[in-house]
Amino acid sequence: MKLVPGLYEAPITSELDEALKHLADSFGSTREAITADEAPHLLSRLLHDAALRALRNVRVAEGTDDDAKKADRFELQVSMVNEVLALLGKLAPKAGITDDESIQQPPELLLALRELADVRLGTIEIVRPTLPLRQSDLLVNGPRDLRIGHEVRLELASADRVDLLVSFVKWSGFRLLRPELKAFLARRPGGLRILTTTYMGATDAVAIEGLLELGANVKVSYDSRRTRLHAKAWLFHRESGFTTGLVGSSNLSAAALLDGCEWNVRLSSVDNASILAKFVTTFGQYWDDAEFEPYEKARFQDATRRRDGDRDALARAIQLRPYPHQQSVLDALEVERSHGHNHNLVVAATGTGKTVIAALDYARLRKGGADPTLLFVAHRQEILRQSLATYRAAVRDGHFGELLVGDNRPVIGRHVFASIQAMHEKRLATVARDAYDVVVVDEFHHAHGETYRELLSHFQPKILLGLTATPERTDGNSVLEWFDNRIAAELRLWDALDLGLVVPFQYFGIHDATDLSTIDFSGGRYDIASLEQLYTADHVRANAVIRALHDHVRDAKRIRALGFCVSVK
Structure with missing residues (x-):
């Protein structure tokens, strides 16, 4: 082990103790006794690292082909683990480690458990997160990295309850996740709790109302001038014990979910159980805090109006220089x-x-x-x-x-x-x-x-x-x-x-069932008179456009839009 000046929290092994003795003439070391409360976590980590090294370095007899080597190596690894488990059971009988915890040969992973009727009928598609449930990782919305919006969709599909903590809830973010949120709340009614704020007037009322309509439980901090809530986090509870969470920088907005420069840590209860346990406790405390109250439309609008009035309306001089x-x-x-x-x-x-x-x-x-x-x-x-x-x-x-x-x-x-x-x-x-x-x-x-x-x-x-x-x-x-x-x-x-120079756009292709095969096409364009007759013969298509508009924008009465028409009359 190479030692350099700095901070450590390493259990002192015989090897480390010997290395410190060799450095005693040049360096002084600070030691502290391991307490009884710390011992299980610190020593188990030492045991974990040693076991990992041993399993990675298992060797099998030469002279066998590659497939046989892999099988023999795999079998030996499982046998080693079972022997260690048996030894631990003998050394600590009160721990309850029995032969029932030994791994079967060949080893397998349990990936899902479903109702037998669903298995027979194939009525439930198994949707899993991209990352294994046992793995923690960093999501950065990079071109070749996992995007948080995609991962949230996948996490929702297998969650039993969901807690969401965000400063802002935007219509654009709600619209992106609406199908998955709707499916989740149909499967787990009342299973979604959301804490958000009116800070800076950034949360969209129509997004909150959309979430409530789906059956979510929402509480709001109505203080638009300050906020104690800067955290952005999701918690996906699973009764199976494989709970996961996302903690980082992303509010519920399209930019944050898709392509914003965002950092979010994906946490697994397998390797970060204590952090997620603290998440559960802290969220519960916030939920019961008097600052967060049920959504009331009139009060929400009043809070956001006050914030709008506070905004600086003075024009600022701009010096023209290149970006x-x-x-x-x-x-x-x-x-x-x-x-x-x-x-x-x-x-x-x-x-x-x-x-x-x-x-x-x-x-x-x-x-x-x-x-x-x-x-x-x-x-x-x-x-x-x-x-x-x-x-x-x-x-x-x-x-x-x-x-x-x-x-x-x-x-x-x-x-x-x-x-x-x-x-x-x-x-x-x-x-x-x-x-x-x-x-x-x-x-x-x-x-x-x-x-x-x-x-x-x-x-x-x-x-x-x-x-x-x-x-x-x-x-x-x-x-x-x-x-x-x-x-x-x-x-x-x-x-x-x-480069983030222009606003990312979303494209929605809405099928309107219009058949253009009978329209004359020449010179690179359709016959305008025929197109006009086809599109304006009745109000069916116009009504479909209006419905699609209401489905995909926050407030159809307030948008600025361009409509490209065959003709204007």
Whole structure:
């Protein structure tokens, strides 16, 4: 055993005692007598480690094939364990260790016990957690790791009672687990207890009401200004004795359950019985605490309203500077230009700040007193106004730039933010081909449109920057021809999701039984008139859409939504 200066809690064996004697000239050791209460746990751990080493190092006779070796080795391991058990029974007769506890040959694990009728009919599917019930582990929601949401679903399937302790209960988290919670409470009515809070107004009333509707027991701390409850934990009681728990950072929300940067320890009663026993006791104390009271809708709403009123409503000044992912794109552009590539396409997911990147890139070009002329092209007035504000922040000039959209016309014309509709052939004919040093085109995937092609063919800028989230076109045409078939920098949606830059989304595919096989399909699209007649002939499909909406969103009356329709009348 290698000894270094530090803290220990090791029973002193003959080997360790001898090692300490050899170090006596250089180090002083601190010893303490093992108490009678500590002895069973400390000494059994020593026995466990020794038994594990012995079982792992069992050797069988040479000259047998591999399968026979494995069988012989397995049989010898079981015999060793049975001999140790028999010896313990003799040494401590009052412990009640008898031959009934010996392991049978060949050894087997009991995995489940079910009603005989269910076994014969096959009416109950055996669902087990991914981790063995006897194993503790750390769940981190990593790409190649176990996600807590998936594990909670599996744990619920075999639990007899469940206790949940969370600061926040969100509709998104309830919706994810609703099928499994519903099945559990149908099998074990009243078997779910939940403690939560109104702290920061984060808990959704509709989620609490959904849980109550399923038959859960819920208690709430109505103090929205402070909370003593920061713990997040699940306890899955099993009458079989194989109780498990999850303790960590995850509230009941979709982000926490699916892909948030969360750490949760899975505890097993086999190797962490004392911790789970403390969990049971502490949860019971919280449940009986006067701070946690039954859910009352009016009181809950009042508590969350008070919290909303406390929120700071003052606007805060924002200094425009790149986030790390934006700086990476700016660095990539600089490298490309250093190699003579002045026409560059940036592919970045919506929400990652393409316009900020373009604005900071332009601000960098102005260093040293330079003032390159600029044309920024987009297809909507709102985007142009927002882009102009972003550029003004980047160059720290509130008078920078002019709009060319709607009734707005530039006076100076050195830095123009123009709609693509305004850049028609007649206007292009009045503008010199080298009028702009820098041309930035937003939503560059539209570049095969006639007006875009005319604009790109007309101007000869020193620097061309294309921005898009989706360079791939359904018609098969490539926009890369304007950039020497290169993409300067990419930050795709999946990358942005992994980096936590955009909000993870959930996709629900709802089958509506609509048959499109009779609708004419040509030129890459269905016949609009036929689609309209099919979809609007009655209210059946519309009612199905409304039902699905109510099933999957927290409050259908308060959501902001986009509806993509065949026609609008």
